Amino acid sequence: MSALANTYARFPVEFASGSGCVLVDSEGVEYLDFLSGVAVCNTGHCHPHVVSAIQEQAGRLMHVSNLYFNAPMVRLAERLCERSFGEAVFFCNSGAEANEAALKLVRKAKPRGDIVVFHGAFHGRTYGALSATPQESKQAPFAPLVPGFRPIAPDADAVRAAVDEQTAAVLMEPVLGESGVHPLPDEVLRAAREACDEVGAALVFDEVQTGMGRTGTLWAHEPSGVVPDAMTLAKGLGGGFPIGALVIGPRLADVFAPGDHGSTFAGGPLACAAANAALDVLDDEALLSRVRDLGERLAEGVRELPRVYQVRARGLMVAIDVEADAPDVARRALLERRLVINATGPRTLRFLPPLVVDEAQIDDALGRLRTLLA
Ligand SMILES: Cc1ncc(COP(=O)(O)O)c(C=O)c1O
Numbered sequence: 001m002s003a004l005a006n007t008y009a010r011f012p013v014e015f016a017s018g019s020g021c022v023l024v025d026s027e028g029v030e031y032l033d034f035l036s037g038v039a040v041c042n043t044g045h046c047h048p049h050v051v052s053a054i055q056e057q058a059g060r061l062m063h064v065s066n067l068y069f070n071a072p073m074v075r076l077a078e079r080l081c082e083r084s085f086g087e088a089v090f091f092c093n094s095g096a097e098a099n100e101a102a103l104k105l106v107r108k109a110k111p112r113g114d115i116v117v118f119h120g121a122f123h124g125r126t127y128g129a130l131s132a133t134p135q136e137s138k139q140a141p142f143a144p145l146v147p148g149f150r151p152i153a154p155d156a157d158a159v160r161a162a163v164d165e166q167t168a169a170v171l172m173e174p175v176l177g178e179s180g181v182h183p184l185p186d187e188v189l190r191a192a193r194e195a196c197d198e199v200g201a202a203l204v205f206d207e208v209q210t211g212m213g214r215t216g217t218l219w220a221h222e223p224s225g226v227v228p229d230a231m232t233l234a235k236g237l238g239g240g241f242p243i244g245a246l247v248i249g250p251r252l253a254d255v256f257a258p259g260d261h262g263s264t265f266a267g268g269p270l271a272c273a274a275a276n277a278a279l280d281v282l283d284d285e286a287l288l289s290r291v292r293d294l295g296e297r298l299a300e301g302v303r304e305l306p307r308v309y310q311v312r313a314r315g316l317m318v319a320i321d322v323e324a325d326a327p328d329v330a331r332r333a334l335l336e337r338r339l340v341i342n343a344t345g346p347r348t349l350r351f352l353p354p355l356v357v358d359e360a361q362i363d364d365a366l367g368r369l370r371t372l373l374a
Helices: 050-056 071-082 097-107 128-131 134-142 156-162 185-198 269-282 284-303 324-339 361-374
Strands: 015-019 022-025 030-033 088-092 114-118 149-152 167-172 201-206 228-233 244-248 310-312 316-323 344-345 346-352
Touching: 015 201, 015 310, 050 269, 071 088, 071 228, 071 244, 071 269, 088 097, 097 128, 097 167, 097 201, 097 228, 097 244, 114 128, 128 134, 134 156, 149 156, 156 185, 167 185, 185 201, 269 284, 284 310, 284 316, 324 346
Parallel strands: 114 149, 114 167, 167 201, 201 228
Antiparallel strands: 015 022, 022 030, 088 244, 228 244, 310 316, 316 346, 344 346
């Protein structure tokens, strides 16, 4: 029992500290973390470069509001634009909030237009983001939702058929994360780009989970060659510190005018100092190429485990379907094998280790899981 609202079925574990891929609970027991606080701690827990950036900034200036500039915010916006198609960045505090900003942006660009979204997508829990998340169990209790969303199957033909003159945008994850790591073929991204171009609609990639190196490139859409009009970021962006961002490309960069949107804490110097430090660590080709190699090692390893009948992976974003009760396996992995993973469905387990994981830790995680699935 606790005074917390009843919104999560928490496990009976209290984490007290962490370093790299290791978490330590309040009794001093060590766990191997293959979840990263759900794709947040890409730099590993308490990365020294991120910790010292936060400590230094906390002693200098924590908050000033968006009525003024602050140096970490300006620098972060410039760096995100340099490393992407971006021309302007709106900062916020979470993934849902980044998607809310994206929805307002595309609606303002095409007034009253529809937003095409994918079945199986997850874009967040606030009303706009939830309305863009066509999952009955998540939406139904909170009806009526925001109108104007058109859910379709995540395939190229469905996108071509759905996008028309009424469409303001297609909003999509390059790899569907919360529904169990479903990488979309490049063809779907290309079809969405072409369909949007034909009618002057915006293509928005939700890279909240896939961004910041998770899939082996800084942004998951890069290898496809498809360039969106905007992308949303959060999770790994702050190296563990909460921050979100909407990166806006040239076509939409002038859509927002002063007064259109805002957020009190957004772009605060502390969050932006943390994100600049996380970018220092993650925007590194040597690290990203290791993410690709280690992702392959993990994907190959899980393929050999007993009772695994499907593996889906992109970099260090890996899911398996198992002939077992996945939530029970995740619970036993935590409580009996001290391995932190999660179940995204009744048969699906997901692995999102910190991107600083090494070969021995991957083999260790596989060993812990093998005994549970045998
Ligand atoms: C792809 C994607 N978009 C948006 C969100 C929502 O992010 P937040 O929980 O920070 O609001 C998530 C969270 O899991 C996500 O995976």
